[in-house]
Amino acid sequence: MNRRDSIKSILLGSVATGLVINGCTTKTSSVDGLPEVKETPLYGRTEKEILRDQELFESDFFNEHELATIAVLCDIILPKSDPYVSATEAGVKEFIDFIVRDMEDQQIPLRGGIMWLDSFSNKLYNKEFIACTNEEQYDICDRIAYPEKTKPELIQGEVFFTRIRNLTLTGFYTSKEGIKELGYKGNTPNIWDGVPEEVLKKHGFEYEEAWLAKCVDQSNRGDIAKWDDEGNLIS
Known part of the structure; x- marks a missing residue:
């Protein structure tokens, strides 16, 4: 160095x-x-x-x-x-x-x-x-x-x-x-594909298909999530 x-x-x-x-x-x-x-x-x-x-x-x-x-x-x-x-x-x-x-x-x-x-x-x-x-x-x-x-x-x-x-x-x-x-860029937007699958499996979790479609689909990254009164994801 x-x-x-x-x-x-x-x-x-x-x-x-x-x-x-x-x-x-x-x-x-x-x-x-x-x-x-x-x-x-x-x-x-x-x-x-x-x-x-x-x-x-x-x-x-x-x-x-x-x-x-x-x-x-x-x-x-x-x-x-x-x-x-x-x-x-x-x-x-x-x-x-x-x-x-x-x-x-x-x-x-x-x-x-x-x-x-x-x-x-x-x-x-x-x-x-x-x-x-x-x-x-x-x-x-x-x-x-x-x-x-x-x-x-x-x-x-x-x-x-x-x-x-x-x-x-x-x-x-x-x-x-x-x-x-x-190399300092501050807060910049990026693409997030969710928690890696191997990490989820290690801790006994997995994504529901509905969540993947609504939250990890990058074509929808600009959409604001909507929830019902019971805390369920609507869209």
Whole structure:
């Protein structure tokens, strides 16, 4: 099992399987004379929340260097692996960029972590992290990517990398591309032919022919069953 498959198996066995991606529409609304903003009713935003979202989208926190660093880290954590897209191709950089505007408690740890990363990279290779070769970047990440194996003087880097990794996985596996990769389809209609005959026989049961005709005949799958007052199936 490769690293990507390991990540997916962990997510499928955790609460991550309950996450869904939010849809959007072109419906608009306005509050107290403010400009109309795009509304996303599928995820239950109130009008005030919609306006706050607009304010967040119009604000900035990271500079270009910080965003470039985050993009490199995202693709180290989840690189492109045919047929799967990379983290940045799924919009994870933009996801993290929005998160820090929405959750201010993420700002100092992430900005400080990038500063630490560049400082450590300068000590090792005399250049900032994004200027390093791919091999050098992986060498740096390998030193801080494994909790309980990190050298004491690199714990700050470990904490930062863990935070970035968690955000990357959250952003990717709640994106359209990530949900597709997981194979999560939600509740979808299918065809049910009843309990298998061998299972029924094992427990001493069998279907009545009338039930089979009325309930398992797929040509009638759209019909609603009708019952009499005594609980007998009519049709």
